[in-house]
Amino acid sequence: MTFFFIFPIFHTLRLSFLDPNTGVFTFNNYFAFFSKDIFYDSFFRTLKLSFFVISFSVILAFPLAYFICFVVKKKFRTLALLILVAPFWTSFTIRAFSWQLILSDKGLVTWLINKLTGYEVKLNFLYTMNASIFGLTLFGVMLITLLLFNSMITIDKRLLEANSDLGGNKFTEIKNIILPLSLPGLIIGSVLTFIIAVGDYAVPTLLGGGFKPVLAQLMLSTIKGTFDLNTAATMAILLVIVIIIACIPLLSLIKQIRFEK
Amino acid sequence: MISKSIKLENINKKFDKVEVINSFNLEINEGEFITLLGPSGCGKTTLLRMIAGLEHVSSGNIFIGDDNVTSVSPNKRDTSIMFQDYALFPHMNIQQNIGYGLKLKKINKSEIDRKTKDWLKKIDLEEYGLRMPHEISGGQRQRVALARSLIVEPSVLLLDEPLGALDANLRKNMQSELKKVHSDIGITFVYVTHDQEEALSMSTKIVLMNKGKIEQMSKPVDLYNSPKSSFAAKFMGFSNIFSIKNKDKLDISNFFNTLENRDVENQQICFRSNNVNFKLDNIGEFKVVSKQYFGGMYQVEVSNNRNILINLMSDETISNDMKIGDNLNLSIDSKDIIFLEDK
């Protein structure tokens, strides 16, 4: 594990500080990265994409988890959850591709609109960042709902009864009881979603297109196209730094749990 | 079966710097039924687990028979342990559970079979051999666990509150059954419980523990009748524990007036609530504070103007009409007063 996981990461770290031609230690790769517009843009595009994906995923996943946990009858709860997460076991790539069929300008949606209304419309949706956000959000919703549900299901129902007994309403119930108690699930889910969004290659390629690449796409094309390992390593390390920053809320969560015990 | 003695020599045990057992010394003779008694957290289970080898000692030595087993692993010790929840292997049937220890000893199959059948018969579960542990009742599980422990013929049987999970009725039956098993096979039993009644009715000797140390070690009768410390007195159900100033001149006629609420400076004494005699008397010094029915008996709390609160037991025929605020006169026999050794 150390050999195949930690060493490679450090090797990459070293590579990112080596000059591609001479092999001397340098910070130039990082300077070069941020001085070229295409790299600079893609870096912030990646962050923007991940930020939107998390926001939308959380906004959608919270009511969904609440729904499965507190609205759906006990008998159907597992079923509802299973329906929602079963596609985890299908190929991510093929699912993303199928969206192409649906959203492209000659796809299912435009065809349906044409059949129903007679209008020829163009969606102009596929091969934009919005399409990437859409595709990754669907994935994020599944993941966060699952983790939120795991947190929510452990909430003692008597707490909710106590809340309404003391004169609280649905709003205070969600704000004062459910949200704080399901926070661990929410944080873990968001961080994992962020990590997947920031490092994903398939969805941005199939739905986002190649003209405005995210970091993962750029990394791949750098390796396969120009064989510039050092620049690719630089990108990889930048990604690692972003992820480490994203993991900070996770660490505070671990601390909190330790204090409770 | 061979019975062996146990010797614990200067045992210390720390969990994360918290001292659980503190320079503990104990000698258990072979064939004894010894009970480690104490409130939860007193270290009794830790001690048992150390004898079994499931817990390391921080320092000190453990001897079983003549062998120093301090660093011997549990599977090489001549002990067998029984847990409160029995720990039957859920994926083996009753027969396999009982025979497991023999299988580990590489005894041949027919021999295992014969011995297992023997034990099934002994514990009255002959027809249950092929059932799974979750298919039998708590009492039956308990007997299976006992058979599983004894079939390997240990020299010492360690029992960790084995009756704790049973209901009161079954518990009484099992107590006498365990006692019978002990006198039949004659090996050393080390029994852990927090229930003083259980300890009194079963053991040949009781080790009362408090905060990782021996509070008192006596025969059951002695522990019950003459506790040595206020802790022991409380644990044995003495509800009246007080201090007196002058222990050399006990004025029995004026006894209740010499009582002080407990302070560490003076001599501690105790007496049982059922040993206090009382008489309704309009000018008596004690007033009834509360009265609680205990089935055939009333437990009555009385107090005087110095805030000395004394517990009495009285037959229901006498105290049915007693009311809160009634005045009483108390007296006691001097033989019923026990002097404690702690300060």
Place this chain on the structure above:
Amino acid sequence: MKKFSLLNNFLYILFATIVSLIYLPILVMIVFSFNSSKYQIMPFRNFTTTWYQRVLTDSQYIEGLSNSLIVSISVSLFATLLAFFCAYSLVNSNFKGKSFLNLFFLTPLVVPLILIGISLRFFLTSKGYEPSLFLVAIGQSIFVMPLAILNLSNRMSQIPKNLEEAAWSLGSSRLRSMFEIVLPSCKFSLIATFILTFTFAFDEFIIAYFLTNFSITLPIKIWTSLVTGFDPAINAIGTIVFLTSLTLGLISQILFLKK
């Protein structure tokens, strides 16, 4: 009270919408896998099973499939076994660095697959290893290990500690009790973990993409056909993969609930 039912209605609609969005692409894929048109555009032409026949006879797909099977099965076998021992030592021992080790085992979970792939490639090629299916197996093992450890240690922490202690006191060694007491109690979880890691490894694309050159796995084959001109047979293979993974996934889920 009326306001609450309004909320509930909203939630029902939201659930239905999300579920249909999740299943829509899968449905489309299945439908198109029976479409006789060579182009992936509406309208639907005629019903056909040609694409399925294509997939089952195309040597590249067959090769990809068999490579994928070999890699995923070895990955999941290896990861499940190793995870069993890791989980056992994590659950049953109490040494100083335990919580640190626990975190260490889980870190690959927070590293994007693309990073695992890239850094492994950099590292191993610099050490003179050629990209191959073997390297793919190593990379994928690292990615599925945390899941396997989580799954198994979760189950193991539910096994009462004193089962093993009872076995020791009856004369069983540590190793023996691990196999005779713990292993049978984890039976279902082991199978579930095996299936889970298998499906994850089988589907995994990006690590494999970096770590192999010539022997391709099925996801790589699918990917290359997707980006270099579309092959309708992909819908057929996607449908097959979906249905098998779904069945396997459901089985593992049921086993996991059963413990």
